[in-house]
Amino acid sequence: MSRxxxxxxxxxxxxxxxxxxxxxxxDLAEAAGQTGWKAWAYPVSVDLLLVAAWRRLRTARRxxxxxxxxxxxxxxxxxxxxxxxGLLDLANVPAWLRILVAGWxxxxxxxxxxxxxxxxxxxxxDVPALDPAPAQPAPGAPTVPAALLDHARKLADTHRxxxxxxxxxxxxxxxxxxxAPMTDAIAAQLQLx
Numbered sequence: 001m002s003r004x005x006x007x008x009x010x011x012x013x014x015x016x017x018x019x020x021x022x023x024x025x026x027d028l029a030e031a032a033g034q035t036g037w038k039a040w041a042y043p044v045s046v047d048l049l050l051v052a053a054w055r056r057l058r059t060a061r062r063x064x065x066x067x068x069x070x071x072x073x074x075x076x077x078x079x080x081x082x083x084x085x086g087l088l089d090l091a092n093v094p095a096w097l098r099i100l101v102a103g104w105x106x107x108x109x110x111x112x113x114x115x116x117x118x119x120x121x122x123x124x125x126d127v128p129a130l131d132p133a134p135a136q137p138a139p140g141a142p143t144v145p146a147a148l149l150d151h152a153r154k155l156a157d158t159h160r161x162x163x164x165x166x167x168x169x170x171x172x173x174x175x176x177x178x179x180a181p182m183t184d185a186i187a188a189q190l191q192l193x
Contacts, residue, residue: 021077022047028080031090032101042101045108046080049073052115065118069111076104141185152176152186167192 025043034042053070056063084090088097155175159167169187176183 021081024084025077025080027084029101031093032098034101046073046076049108049111050077052112056115065114069115072111142182144185144189149186149189153190156190156192
């Protein structure tokens with residue numbers, strides 16, 4: 001089974017924006033005295049903290065800590081982009097900015113550690129979770145792992161987007177290649193016909 005890679009305008013734009021932001025962070029770190037591999041590590045550090053915070057936000061929207069680290073990383077990225085746009089003399093970086101750049105690794109390490117090792121808060125009973133638990137299987141039906149159900153949902157959504165019609169249970173079974181009881185349980189939870 002071959003998969004074709006489809007270029008899409010949003011993906012191209014994201015790659016271009018990411019590369020530019022990466023370069024701005026590198027240039028700012030280098031101007032602040034971080035040379036060689038260190039200057040290249042700064043954009044990686046900022047972007048990884050941003051991604052880690054975003055991943056945490058996807059599972060726990062009300063996690064104030066994740067929002068804090070997301071905003072910190074976003075401000076670092078946005079600040080570098082603006083600073084390198086001619087608003088800052090990169091040949092004469094102010095001491096306060098050199099201090100911020102030098103202190104970033106410790107801050108990013110703290111943020112990443114807290115994001116990874118702090119349990120996500122559970123939502124209050126009156127607030128539904130972002131990813132609700134899958135429907136309970138019928139008696140005798142196998143339990144479908146959440147990751148498999150998510151994968152099947154993506155396949156069904158992709159099928160609907162490309163064909164304009166809902167995916168049938170038979171098409172899903174052929175695509176997944178799983179035993180009939182498992183594909184029947186998935187189809188039932190996705191309400192496929």
